[in-house]
Amino acid sequence: NAGVTQTPKFQVLKTGQSMTLQCAQDMNHNSMYWYRQDPGMGLRLIYYSASEGTTDKGEVPNGYNVSRLNKREFSLRLESAAPSQTSVYFCASSARQGAEQFFGPGTRLTVL
Amino acid sequence: AQSVTQPDIHITVSEGASLELRCNYSYGATPYLFWYVQSPGQGLQLLLKYFSGDTLVQGIKGFEAEFKRSQSSFNLRKPSVHWSDAAEYFCAVGAPDSNYQLIWGAGTKLIIKP
Numbered sequence: 001n002a003g004v005t006q007t008p009k010f011q012v013l014k015t016g017q018s019m020t021l022q023c024a025q026d027m028n029h030n031s032m033y034w035y036r037q038d039p040g041m042g043l044r045l046i047y048y049s050a051s052e053g054t055t056d057k058g059e060v061p062n063g064y065n066v067s068r069l070n071k072r073e074f075s076l077r078l079e080s081a082a083p084s085q086t087s088v089y090f091c092a093s094s095a096r097q098g099a100e101q102f103f104g105p106g107t108r109l110t111v112l
Numbered sequence: 113a114q115s116v117t118q119p120d121i122h123i124t125v126s127e128g129a130s131l132e133l134r135c136n137y138s139y140g141a142t143p144y145l146f147w148y149v150q151s152p153g154q155g156l157q158l159l160l161k162y163f164s165g166d167t168l169v170q171g172i173k174g175f176e177a178e179f180k181r182s183q184s185s186f187n188l189r190k191p192s193v194h195w196s197d198a199a200e201y202f203c204a205v206g207a208p209d210s211n212y213q214l215i216w217g218a219g220t221k222l223i224i225k226p
Contacts, residue, residue, distance in 0.1 A: 043202070059213075106154075
């Protein structure tokens with residue numbers, strides 16, 4: 001039982017490059033989330049998907065796009081990376097909104 | 113706007129000593145409350161949660177937390193810490209009028225003295 005998986009684990013980009021972070025869960029959860037974690041700031045919600053077929057902006061959506069590909073998968077895309085997007089990105093899922101969230105191991109992204 | 117405050121950025125305790133990590137929130141009604149733990153380089157793991165009912169909740173790894181409505185607090189406690197408890201601890205709050213999106217505290221880093 002893998003839970004929530006994320007790829008890649010590490011990534012270095014140059015300013016202006018694009019990339020997609022992948023997330024998948026095998027718990028049959030309805031809701032999925034993307035967060036970024038910066039030192040001293042806790043976690044900030046980028047986008048979430050309350051259920052398959054829906055996505056909504058969180059606290060810090062600028063510079064990002066998401067796709068809920070199916071019930072299992074929720075990807076995060078950076079179209080034109082900026083140094084301010086250097087962070088650790090976590091994907092999470094929950095059975096429904098308000099239930100406890102289960103987290104992936106994270107992707108450490110550096111933008112030069 | 114809702115907010116979550118963890119007043120202590122770092123806490124140092126001796127192994128075997130008791131622990132209390134503070135969490136205060138700003139919200140009008142009773143929200144959903146969570147404590148998560150993050151070991152270095154790892155994702156977050158749920159320690160315990162409060163939705164309703166008994167205000168003292170038990171979690172994994174010997175942790176407990178008490179919801180105090182009058183103080184808008186949800187403090188995490190452990191009677192005797194172990195070196196393996198060294199980690200960062202996050203309090204999070206979810207409210208029905210924000211679709212239960214979690215608002216996170218900035219975290220408290222727990223350091224264990226041998």
